[in-house]
Amino acid sequence: MQVMVLPETISHRFRATNILEQLNEEARLLEKVIPIFSNYDSAIRILGALLIENDESWSSSPRKHLKFNLTDI
Numbered sequence: 001m002q003v004m005v006l007p008e009t010i011s012h013r014f015r016a017t018n019i020l021e022q023l024n025e026e027a028r029l030l031e032k033v034i035p036i037f038s039n040y041d042s043a044i045r046i047l048g049a050l051l052i053e054n055d056e057s058w059s060s061s062p063r064k065h066l067k068f069n070l071t072d073i
Helices: 008-015 018-033 040-059
Strands: none
Touching: 018 040
């Protein structure tokens, strides 16, 4: 895996996929709540809204998820 080539100071931040797994779980839950989308475009709009909402909450969070300098690489 490419992440293993990175220095240890930053590689540990890329090993886990917990954030992606959480997003996938929220998308699956949304599909269960709304089992039948009228069409493909409506499903994309709803899932896009979910992604935008998560992005806004992560951006406004005081915790920085990937904070490192390029000199660390």
